[in-house]
Amino acid sequence: MIRRLFIGFSMLLAASSFAQRAVVEREGSGKISINLAGYRTGSDTASRNFLSVLKSDLIRSGYFTVTSSTASINVVGQVRAGSQMKADVQVYNVATRARLLGKSYDGPSTASSALAHRVADEIVYAVTGKPGMASAKIAVVGTRSGRKELYICDMDGKNMRQITNDRSIVVGPRWTPDGKNLVYTSYKRGYPNVFITSSGKPLASYGGLNASGAISPDGKSMAVILSKDGNPELYVKNLRTGSLKRLSRTQRGNEASPCWSPDGNHIVYVSDASGRPHVYIISANGGTPKRISSSGTENVAPDWGKNGYITWSSRIGGKYRVVVANPLNRTMRTLETDWADYEDPHWAPDGRHIICARTSNHQSAIYLLDTLKDSPVALISGSGDWYSPAVSP
Amino acid sequence: MNKIFFKMFLFVAVAGSLVFLGGCRSNKADADLYGSDNLYGDPLLGDMPLNDIGGLPADGDRSLFPAVYFAYDSSQVNPEEAKKCEDVANYLNKGKGQGVIVEGHTDERGSREYNLALGERRALAVRDYLISLGVNPAIIQTKSYGEEMPDNMGHDESAWRQNRRVVFAIY
Numbered sequence: 230m231i232r233r234l235f236i237g238f239s240m241l242l243a244a245s246s247f248a249q250r251a252v253v254e255r256e257g258s259g260k261i262s263i264n265l266a267g268y269r270t271g272s273d274t275a276s277r278n279f280l281s282v283l284k285s286d287l288i289r290s291g292y293f294t295v296t297s298s299t300a301s302i303n304v305v306g307q308v309r310a311g312s313q314m315k316a317d318v319q320v321y322n323v324a325t326r327a328r329l330l331g332k333s334y335d336g337p338s339t340a341s342s343a344l345a346h347r348v349a350d351e352i353v354y355a356v357t358g359k360p361g362m363a364s365a366k367i368a369v370v371g372t373r374s375g376r377k378e379l380y381i382c383d384m385d386g387k388n389m390r391q392i393t394n395d396r397s398i399v400v401g402p403r404w405t406p407d408g409k410n411l412v413y414t415s416y417k418r419g420y421p422n423v424f425i426t427s428s429g430k431p432l433a434s435y436g437g438l439n440a441s442g443a444i445s446p447d448g449k450s451m452a453v454i455l456s457k458d459g460n461p462e463l464y465v466k467n468l469r470t471g472s473l474k475r476l477s478r479t480q481r482g483n484e485a486s487p488c489w490s491p492d493g494n495h496i497v498y499v500s501d502a503s504g505r506p507h508v509y510i511i512s513a514n515g516g517t518p519k520r521i522s523s524s525g526t527e528n529v530a531p532d533w534g535k536n537g538y539i540t541w542s543s544r545i546g547g548k549y550r551v552v553v554a555n556p557l558n559r560t561m562r563t564l565e566t567d568w569a570d571y572e573d574p575h576w577a578p579d580g581r582h583i584i585c586a587r588t589s590n591h592q593s594a595i596y597l598l599d600t601l602k603d604s605p606v607a608l609i610s611g612s613g614d615w616y617s618p619a620v621s622p
Numbered sequence: 623m624n625k626i627f628f629k630m631f632l633f634v635a636v637a638g639s640l641v642f643l644g645g646c647r648s649n650k651a652d653a654d655l656y657g658s659d660n661l662y663g664d665p666l667l668g669d670m671p672l673n674d675i676g677g678l679p680a681d682g683d684r685s686l687f688p689a690v691y692f693a694y695d696s697s698q699v700n701p702e703e704a705k706k707c708e709d710v711a712n713y714l715n716k717g718k719g720q721g722v723i724v725e726g727h728t729d730e731r732g733s734r735e736y737n738l739a740l741g742e743r744r745a746l747a748v749r750d751y752l753i754s755l756g757v758n759p760a761i762i763q764t765k766s767y768g769e770e771m772p773d774n775m776g777h778d779e780s781a782w783r784q785n786r787r788v789v790f791a792i793y
Contacts, residue, residue, distance in 0.1 A: 454738075
């Protein structure tokens with residue numbers, strides 16, 4: 230019943246996210262109560278951490294309220310930890326007594342958080358039919374070392390580790406489609422070149438600017454901004470043959486921030502050929518670009534989600550705000566945010582949340598925005614600035 | 623205005639080709655053409671390819687020439703800043719220094735990736751101007767730092783004004 234309700238619910242969400250906000254939008258409504266009080270853990274640190282991370286993940290997913298009283302969904306089972314950890318998880322619909330999930334998960338006890346993220350995503354999917362985001366990773370640029378280096382952390386902002394030690398400047402990380410590597414711009418060789426974390430050799434090191442490298446969904450090509458021909462333009466580089474195809478010809482304009490459509494047939498990017506930066510879509514084979522942003526004095530940093538929607542940062546009334554648009558019917562809406570600047574939005578793999586950099590008082594932190602109803606949540610803050618987040622696929 | 627722009631474009635295109643074809647260094651800009659204030663306002667970002675940087679210096683002496691400043695979100699070399707470029711062109715055309723890295727910077731406003739492109743366009747505008755003054759394109763590299771290397775760490779208009787700049791690193 231609840232399961233069926235939620236499938237209907239999901240379709241409703243998809244249909245309504247750009248029209249009127251549906252019933253789920255009302256404060257306190259639309260959340261599924263879930264009870265984990267019957268879930269047994271040992272008293273060891275790993276087991277307790279597992280349960281606490283699982284609860285936080287379920288709350289952060291946006292679909293649940295965790296309660297210890299009567300709930301719609303019951304989670305029972307137990308977690309045991311030695312050097313290995315084993316979590317038995319059963320999820321029941323209380324009203325119908327239907328078992329929605331019954332599985333065992335294991336992993337090293339040193340990775341109890343990772344195990345909890347995995348279980349959280351499985352519970353989200355079992356109950357709502359929608360993908361979770363708890364197992365995703367965030368790549369981000371941080372300044373805490375005194376330089377601008379790449380870091381990776383879990384979706385809850387924890388487990389932060391430094392990835393680059395270039396001791397120069399890194400800009401604009403993006404994940405490869407397999408989620409295993411990052412492509413980014415670094416000055417470690419003196420000039421801005423595009424690198425991939427799996428290799429010491431640059432993916433693009435032409436004269437002038439090499440920036441904003443983005444690997445296509447099939448992994449075969451890279452969209453990239455180069456100025457080697459005398460002006461910053463959008464190119465697609467065949468990663469196998471090394472051949473380049475130039476897509477834009479704007480001698481009086483800049484191009485920036487390409488991102489592939491989920492099917493790899495189109496690229497969304499920024500161009501100021503019209504005089505102000507706007508968001509355009511172009512076929513990956515070239516052709517005439519189509520502008521999709523209209524309002525706002527600046528429209529920058531687009532990200533095309535697997536859900537088909539494009540998010541970008543739009544300067545409205547002097548503040549950067551996050552816009553979500555459907556490129557098919559060109560409807561869009563601006564997310565409700567406070568007076569701070571919200572930049573570099575990126576879709577989380579759940580297709581519901583957006584990660585972005587929030588800047589207030591000249592300090593940047595990473596925030597999680599909900600496109601449906603929940604308030605923004607700070608994920609990474611303090612110890613310098615954090616910006617240019619990218620979420621693993 | 624468009625006509626002037628086109629004339630200047632032709633001039634640069636022709637001058638550029640001459641430099642490429644003949645390897646000649648014309649030290650003298652057309653006085654008439656450059657006498658007009660309007661002209662500096664329109665950078666001529668042509669298809670003047672850049673060298674691959676392999677083996678080329680990545681750093682130089684930034685203390686020799688003052689920075690060129692720009693208006694917000696603009697890559698036009700303003701008339702009052704053009705003299706600074708001309709001094710650099712004279713220096714290089716006299717055979718002093720092997721070459722120059724033209725470093726483009728922006729203020730902190732706007733997206734970082736857009737600012738990388740904007741900084742590059744500022745550097746290219748200055749590069750094109752140097753080429754029009756007879757400097758051999760092969761000895762001018764561009765490098766955009768976008769908003770990553772501000773000169774003034776402040777967050778107000780006076781800081782931003784100092785950060786929207788092109789710096790000459792002579793090697």
